[in-house]
Amino acid sequence: MNSKNRRAAAVGAVVALQALVLGACASGEPAGSGTRVEAAAGSGPAGQPRIAAVIKGLDNPFFQAMKQGIDDQARAGGVPVTVQAANSITDTTGQADKLNGLAGQDFSCYVVNPISGTNLIQGLARLSALNKTVVNIDSPVDPAAAKSANVKLATYIGTDNVEAGKMAGRRMTELLPSGGDVAVIGGIAGDVTSGARVEGFQQGIGPNLKVVQTVAANWERQTALTAATDVMRANPDLVGFFVANDDMGLGVARAIANSGKTGKVKVISVDGNKDALEAVKAGTLDGTVSQYPYAIGHMGVEACQAAAAGKTLPPNVKAPVEMITKDNADQALASTPKPFGTYDDPFKALIQ
Amino acid sequence: MANATLAARDREAWSARLKDLGFWAEWAALVGLVVLVIVFQVLNPTFLSAGNIASMLVAAAILIILAVGQTFVIATAGIDLSIASTMTLGAVAFGQAFAAGWGLPLSCLLGIVAAALVGVANGVIIARGRITDFIVTLGTLSAASGLALILADGKPVTIIDPVLLGLSTGGLGIFGWSFVIAVVVALVAHVTLFHTRFGTHLLATGGAPESATAMGISTERIKIAVYTISGTLAGLGAILLVARIGAAEPAANTSFLLNSVAAVVLGGVSLFGGRGTIIGPVIGALLLVALVNGLTLLGVSQFYQPLAVGIVVVLAALLTRFQR
Numbered sequence: 084m085n086s087k088n089r090r091a092a093a094v095g096a097v098v099a100l101q102a103l104v105l106g107a108c109a110s111g112e113p114a115g116s117g118t119r120v121e122a123a124a125g126s127g128p129a130g131q132p133r134i135a136a137v138i139k140g141l142d143n144p145f146f147q148a149m150k151q152g153i154d155d156q157a158r159a160g161g162v163p164v165t166v167q168a169a170n171s172i173t174d175t176t177g178q179a180d181k182l183n184g185l186a187g188q189d190f191s192c193y194v195v196n197p198i199s200g201t202n203l204i205q206g207l208a209r210l211s212a213l214n215k216t217v218v219n220i221d222s223p224v225d226p227a228a229a230k231s232a233n234v235k236l237a238t239y240i241g242t243d244n245v246e247a248g249k250m251a252g253r254r255m256t257e258l259l260p261s262g263g264d265v266a267v268i269g270g271i272a273g274d275v276t277s278g279a280r281v282e283g284f285q286q287g288i289g290p291n292l293k294v295v296q297t298v299a300a301n302w303e304r305q306t307a308l309t310a311a312t313d314v315m316r317a318n319p320d321l322v323g324f325f326v327a328n329d330d331m332g333l334g335v336a337r338a339i340a341n342s343g344k345t346g347k348v349k350v351i352s353v354d355g356n357k358d359a360l361e362a363v364k365a366g367t368l369d370g371t372v373s374q375y376p377y378a379i380g381h382m383g384v385e386a387c388q389a390a391a392a393g394k395t396l397p398p399n400v401k402a403p404v405e406m407i408t409k410d411n412a413d414q415a416l417a418s419t420p421k422p423f424g425t426y427d428d429p430f431k432a433l434i435q
Numbered sequence: 436m437a438n439a440t441l442a443a444r445d446r447e448a449w450s451a452r453l454k455d456l457g458f459w460a461e462w463a464a465l466v467g468l469v470v471l472v473i474v475f476q477v478l479n480p481t482f483l484s485a486g487n488i489a490s491m492l493v494a495a496a497i498l499i500i501l502a503v504g505q506t507f508v509i510a511t512a513g514i515d516l517s518i519a520s521t522m523t524l525g526a527v528a529f530g531q532a533f534a535a536g537w538g539l540p541l542s543c544l545l546g547i548v549a550a551a552l553v554g555v556a557n558g559v560i561i562a563r564g565r566i567t568d569f570i571v572t573l574g575t576l577s578a579a580s581g582l583a584l585i586l587a588d589g590k591p592v593t594i595i596d597p598v599l600l601g602l603s604t605g606g607l608g609i610f611g612w613s614f615v616i617a618v619v620v621a622l623v624a625h626v627t628l629f630h631t632r633f634g635t636h637l638l639a640t641g642g643a644p645e646s647a648t649a650m651g652i653s654t655e656r657i658k659i660a661v662y663t664i665s666g667t668l669a670g671l672g673a674i675l676l677v678a679r680i681g682a683a684e685p686a687a688n689t690s691f692l693l694n695s696v697a698a699v700v701l702g703g704v705s706l707f708g709g710r711g712t713i714i715g716p717v718i719g720a721l722l723l724v725a726l727v728n729g730l731t732l733l734g735v736s737q738f739y740q741p742l743a744v745g746i747v748v749v750l751a752a753l754l755t756r757f758q759r
Contacts, residue, residue, distance in 0.1 A: 142589045142685060171687065272737045299737035301690060304680045309494045309724075313731035316487050317479070330591070330684070337681055341604050358593050358682070 132216070132391035134164040134384060135185040136194040137178060137203070139222075140171040144356045145376050146196075148420040149221070152380025153194065160388055160434070165190070172302075175202035182206035192216040192387035194380075200225030200275070208232040216390040220383045221376070221402075222276070238396040240382045242404055244279035244353075245286070247372045248325075250406050251351045252287020254370050255323050258349050262291025263322035266314045268307050268335055270327045272299035277327040280353055284325045295321070300331050307331035311338035315348065326352040329359035329371055336367045355407055357419055364412035373405045377420035378428075385430035394433040401427075456757040463754040464701045464718040467747065471722065475729035482732055489609040495724040496613035497522075497672045497679070501691055502698035502716040503624045504668035507661045509699050510628070511641040512708025513568035515665045517557060519692035520579035523685060525550035525673030527583040530592035530683020539598055546677075547670035553579050554666020558659030576692075583685040591684040599678040613675045617717075620668065625713040637661065642709020694723055697744070701751040703758065722747070 136153050139146050150166050157164035167185060169178035175198045182195065183206045193210055195217060197203040207224065210217055211234050219239045229236060255265065267284065270277035277299075285294055296314055300307035307326065311334065315321055324339075326332040332352025339348045345367070352359060355373025362368035379402045386396055403426035407415045414423040459466060475482040501518055508515040529546030537545070553575060561571050606612045628634040639647040640657040647654055672691075677683050700706070701722055702715025726747060730740050 142584050142687075144590055147589055269737070272741070296731075296734050297737060298731060299740070303686060303688070303690065304682065304684065305497075305676060305688075306690065308680060309490075309727075310731060312490045312494070313487075313728050316481055316484075316490065317732040317734065330686075333682065334680055337679075358591060361593075 130392040132162055132192040132387045133190045134162060134192045134194060134387045135188070135190040136164060136166045136196075136380075136383065137182045137185065138166065138168050138194075138196040138220075138380075139178070139198055140174065141168040142171055145354060145374075148356075149196070149376035149380040151420060152377035152382075153384050154380075155377075156381045156384035160384065162384070162388065164384065169198060172198065175199050179203055179206060183209070186210055186213075190215070192218065192390060194218045194220055194383040194387060195224070196221040197224055198222070201228045204228050204232050204234060207234040207236075211235045216387060218383050218386045218390075220379050237390055238386050238398055238400060240379055240386065240400045240402055242374045242379070242402045244276055245283035246401075247353050247374065247404050248280040248283020248285075249287035250283075250372050250404065251280075251325055251353060251370070252284040252292075254372075254406055254408070255284075255325065255349065255351055256287070256289035256292060258351075258369060259292060259322050262289070262293075264293050264295045264318055264320055265323035265325060266311075266318065266321055267294055267297040268300050268310055268314075268324060268326045268331055269297060270299065270302045270331075277302075280327050281325070292323070300334075302328060302331060304330050304334035307334035308338045311335040312342065315339070315342055315344065321348060323349040323351070326350060328352060329354035329356045329368075332359060332368055332371065333362055336362060340367065355405070355415065355419075357416070360407060360412055360416045360419060363407055363409060364416065366409060370406060370408045373407045373415060373422075375403050375405075375420070375422045375426075378402055378422055378426065382428060382430055385428070385434055389430050389433035392434060396433070397429050400429055403427075456754075460754045460757040461703060463703055463751045464715055464722055467701070467751060468718055468722045468725065471725055471729060475725070475732070479729070479732050482729055485609050487728070487732070489606070489611060491721075491724055491728050492609065492614040493603070493606075493611035493679075494728070495721050496611070496617040497675050498691065498694055498698060498720040498724065499614075499617040499717050500620050500668050500672045500675070501695040502702070502720045503621055503713060504665035504672075505695045505699050506702070506704055506711055506713060506716045507624070507628075507637070507664045508568070509641075509704050509706060510708055510711045511637060511658060511661050512644075512706075513561065513658070513661065514572065514696070514706070515557065515662065516569065516572040516692065517553065517575035517579055518665060518669050518695055519688040519690075520576045520583070521550045521553045521666050521669040522673045522676060522691065523688050524553060524579045524583040524586070525670040526677050526683045527587045527592075527685050529673060529677055530594060531586055533594055533596075533683070534592050539596060543674050546673050547667060550670030550673060551663055551667040554663040554669070555659065557666065558662030561662065562655040562658035580685070580687055587683070587685040589685060591682045591686075593682045594677055595681065600681075602675070603678040613678065616671070616675065620671070621713050621717050628711075628713060633657075633660070638709055638711075640708075694720070697748045698723055700748060700755070703751075703755050705755070705758075719751075 167181045178198050179202050182203050186206050186209050216237045219236045221241045267281050269281050298310045300310045324335050326335050329352045335350050349369040351370040353372045355371050359371045403422045525546040528549035529542050532542035532545045561568050602612050636652045637657050640654045698719035699716045701719030704711035
């Protein structure tokens with residue numbers, strides 16, 4: 084599936100390039116499949132970007148939605164785009180190799196979502212030396228490393244994970260007005276994203292809630308289920324769990340159901356993937372802080388378009404986050420993968 | 436193995452036996468488990484409560500089944516690095532079939548068959564192609580996860596089924612059904628390994644392949660058989676995994692691979708093949724689960740848990756050097 088899409092994307096990119104070399108704007112070759120994005124015939128002012136995107140592993144619905152956002156906006160804007168993804172969420176070197184491969188080709192704008200703060204620095208330094216536009220989405224490039232390697236980032240678009248954690252903390256405080264002990268299930272021990280969400284949660288909870296334990300469950304649903312069972316055993320008075328992502332959140336919800344404490348122990352997680360939204364609607368999950376990878380990908384392409392049109396980009400753009408509860412789960416499900424509320428998109432105005 | 440002879444010995448032999456490192460090495464996992472249980476029980480009295488024992492046994496069920504499969508392979512001096520990815524593939528095959536409305540029995544069958552086929556492929560390539568086990572299963576590790584991703588299109592499938600729910604939550608007293616299944620698997624494996632001709636041939640293949648061939652044992656067929664067993668058990672583990680988490684996910688499950696090998700090593704099975712037990716790896720699996728459970732109960736910082744697991748595994752491996 085993926086490799087086919089990727090091949091189609093590569094073919095699409097080559098075809099588009101040839102068209103450009105011939106001095107014509109890509110004039111809508113009959114598309115084969117998926118990723119091949121056609122430019123609308125007759126469109127294409129001088130400021131038309133050629134976009135390459137490198138994102139994290141496509142084994143996760145979150146990044147699939149991100150890719151969908153990139154493809155949709157590219158199709159709407161009639162700009163060619165090539166999307167490459169790492170093999171998995173831990174494949175830091177493979178992702179760097181993919182960026183280096185794309186860096187050697189003639190793209191004008193690169194959208195990158197690095198797995199770690201520093202794994203793409205080498206390729207990005209090369210791009211900055213060539214004066215290409217680099218748009219950083221989702222996971223930030225480490226600012227100190229970027230500075231020392233002379234990497235110039237046009238803009239950063241991403242979710243503030245600390246803010247997402249805070250929202251979860253505030254919601255937990257609303258759900259548990261009388262207070263009590265809560266536990267936290269994080270991702271891999273030492274993971275930055277997980278750490279930021281947990282930190283935010285601790286800032287967001289009110290004074291009468293107390294975090295009694297933090298456990299690392301490696302982003303695995305089964306491990307989270309086991310850990311939550313053990314934590315509830317150790318703390319029989321526990322009233323809530325904050326879980327760093329939805330997949331693990333569903334495992335924790337299962338553990339609570341198994342011990343017959345549904346409703347007594349609250350669970351709030353982060354991500355807002357489809358299964359979690361359905362669980363919130365059904366009441367097994369008490370809430371999820373929904374992020375919008377679709378909107379992040381979408382804005383990444385818009386940023387490239389704005390840069391190509393010669394506009395100055397805002398340096399730091401916050402992607403929308405929404406607290407999904409039983410009351411708005413239906414709305415969220417109906418509009419998924421797009422946010423159901425309105426959100427601030429500064430790039431829209433720039434490319435009008 | 437050793438305890439059959441143990442009972443026959445005289446009382447005087449006991450003191451000598453306790454001084455003999457070989458005895459401790461033979462039972463490293465059991466000794467470790469007993470020590471851990473005592474330590475955790477002293478530090479936290481809820482450790483040995485019925486509820487906690489029940490949840491530990493259920494949490495250990497999948498690992499026990501995988502460790503048994505891994506034992507068969509390691510007893511022939513091989514190693515199956517693809518066992519966890521094979522389980523993932525089995526889970527995904529099961530999930531896709533279930534989502535397509537095949538019904539539970541057929542879906543279970545498909546999950547097991549898909550995983551068993553990976554095992555057959557491993558065995559055939561290793562035996563007929565004469566390539567090192569390590570390399571082949573390293574390749575299938577990747578191939579099986581890739582196939583799982585392709586089949587599932589990277590998306591988890593939520594599976595809600597009363598039978599599966601009963602399987603993961605019901606049981607006989609403190610023994611959850613999934614643990615009961617794991618015990619049955621271990622018993623069948625024990626009988627197969629020590630009371631059948633196949634088991635004898637298998638251990639001979641691991642211990643002295645040339646002699647085994649000279650005796651007229653087809654080591655190729657034995658190799659194919661053990662990898663098929665390992666794959667089939669991974670498929671069974673897949674069904675328990677789906678029952679446990681209520682979803683079929685194409686996630687990597689790397690921790691299961693590492694823990695399955697660790698449980699076998701803890702159980703005193705020689706990585707050079709030819710000698711091993713089934714009870715050892717089962718206790719090894721229980722020990723690993725008890726370790727994480729106890730550390731969680733005590734609220735030990737998450738950063739210390741991997742360190743503790745690593746130390747225990749290396750200590751056990753050191754002890755096995757003194758095996759007779």
